[in-house]
Amino acid sequence: MSLFKPRIRPTLGSVIGRGHLIVALVGVAMASVSLTLLGVLALRVYADHNLHLIARSINYTVEAAVVFNDKAAATEALALIASTEEVADAQVMDEQGELLARWQRPETGWLSDLEMQIARTILEKPISMPITHQGREIGSILLIGHGGSLMRFLLSGLVGIVLCTAVSAWVALYLARRQLRGITGPLRSLAAVAHAARSERAFDRRVPPADIAELDNLGNDFNALLDELESWQTHLQSENETLAHQASHDSLTGLPNRAFFEGRLMRALRNAGKLDEGVAVLFLDSDRFKEINDNFGHAAGDAVLIAVATRVRAQLREEDLVARLGGDEFALLLTPLHKIEDAERIADKIIASMDAPIPLPGGTQVLTSLSIGIAMYPDHGLTPGALLDAADAAMYQAKRLSRGAHHTAGSEHSVVHLQTRS
Template sequence: MTARPTLAGMLRRGHWQVASVTLLLFGLLLGVIGHAVLGSMQARHLELLARTTGYSIEAAVVFRDLDTIHEVLRPIVQRERLGRLQVWLPDGQLLTELQRPEPTGLAALQARIGRWLMPGRAEAPVLDGSGRVIARVELDSEGSDFIQLLLWGSGAGLLCVLLTLGVASLMTRRLERTIVEPIDRLAALTRSIRCERAFDRRAPAAPIAELNALGEDFNAMLAEIDAHHRHLQQDRDSLSQRAWHDPLTGLANRAHFEQRLEQALQVSLQQGQTFGVLYLDADGFKAVNDTAGHAAGDRLLVQMGERLRAVVREGDLVARLGGDEFAVLLQPLRQVDDARRIAREIGRAMQQPFDLGASGCFRCGLSAGIATFPQDGDTIPALLDTADRAMYRAKQAGRQHRRPLRACSRSRLP
């Protein structure tokens, strides 16, 4: 997959491109203007130099004194860096010519480039005292001065480019702090929320108005998502509560009990633990329902569930299987006697009367059947069957010895 460019990289390249194009255009414009100005200045300088040279050699030309002419012209050629200086007579005859030695190496290249970029030629008449033209001076510029000036200008331009790129880099870093960093923080926040589902986090304020507005809109969206997520969580908890718990007593329902029983069996098989199952059935619940009504029966079941939860251990599971039937999962068990002890504590807890409000006070016990793994079975159906048969025997034995249901003073039972 092709890597996408980053915003910081695009800003940096954009600054450098703008700076480079600006400097290039500025350099070209400056070069054109400089070439025109320098060409004009060189033309005037050569013209003035030609007239001055004519004044200097006037007497020597009149007397045809070549030695004097050479003595005058040679320093001028060297000092002014002239490529060639010629003196012509009015009849077209060349009186004398002076040339600088042809340079070699880099100097020759400079000279050729200079003559190509800045060709310079001037001429002026040589007048005698009466104003008559006695000769003509012609000058050709070598152009090396222009090349040196061009080199200095190029060096200065390169320095300007480096300074401009440095300034562009500083501006890019400043833009990264003001633009890229807030966007990066917002992107990091988005990733953390997506991965950790932390909808309570918020984007910090940004120094730029548009980015700050974006952050505020993002925070508002997060607030809405957080509220919606909380609402969904509440609905999920409510559905889970209804799916796994009895709506009347709040105890685990049959499905929850069977699931936990399956998990207890798997853990016990892997780790060699023991667990127990209590099957419980209310004694005399039908009489309470028939005498005091179904509302009183519901209150009785709720109070039974509360007493069961108060007696069992923290890790044990109490479930209502339906009607007046309850079950308790005891996990783990160190020994079988622990299950019997808990069953006896449940029996004692049920001995106290149940206050059913306006319906009166009633006594209602629980018949319990116990099954332990693996002593009473190594499968769930075997354990449940053993506990159910034990509970049925306990209920039958209780009916033979149990006295009639007694109620406290507020009971309306006969």
């Protein structure tokens, strides 16, 4: 048992989608932070300028109260202006620096503490402005700004960042899926065609065109490769079929050879045993082949073998089989066969087909005849070898009898017939 689990590879869709999402979020975050910082900087400048304006306004208002050292008037004037502005603490001092009047924004809990903390962090130092009368300094004003506007701005900026991030994430995912379809669609098609070619040897499938040029070129190159593979596969199949045919067929007559015949006979016997049917094996031999071969040459002998193969094949049914076992020996497989008379009738037709002369190279013609032995399954054998031996023995008996007269004889088994024709 392996101690290491196989690494799960991410899909192209997840990689592209994650990349789009990260880029969108980083872009939105950077833009939002930049805009917020610029807004805070602008608000800081505005707040500082506003405090200077408030200080001047207070200066004009409390000037008379300071001249007459009227604390009540100074306090009333200070409160009238400071309470309506972004001021947290306002102080009026006399000429000696003693506190003449003061106004402080009422505390309302943690929210006020937060506003003051923001004001101390972002705003500049408290503003101090002298109070002058007829060119002489008679006192001063100290103002500390309030961070309420800054806090509202920061909160609205934070909400804006969150909303923009959410919208950007949705847009990024939408665009990622849209782009993903254009990329992964052709890749999935290519992968499906490649899988079919690898696992099913289906080289006839092709990758469809793609909208993206690089993917379309990749698909075209892959299709061209499939064309070559399909052509190569067709060539190999053709060569394999040719080699298989050459291995199981006689090169001269085109008939199946002994190995093919015995394999087919084995299957026929197996089926016959299951279906309780008969099978006949006929062994054929040319009576004058050696004489023709010696007198007219090998080309004439080949012509005789080809003619015998053609004429024998013409007398058979579609499901029957004729094979060349070697030399001038042929074998027939008749299946299904219920009566030996049917085999005898086919043997008579084959022998009769030899009545016509066989043309030889050079314009010469010869007459030949066949000796045929018949063996029936299961009477004369239960295996391919036993049936072939029985038919061969019956053929030799027919050949011996053909030297004396035209007749039909039986072998040691009463149902093995020997057909001859001189």
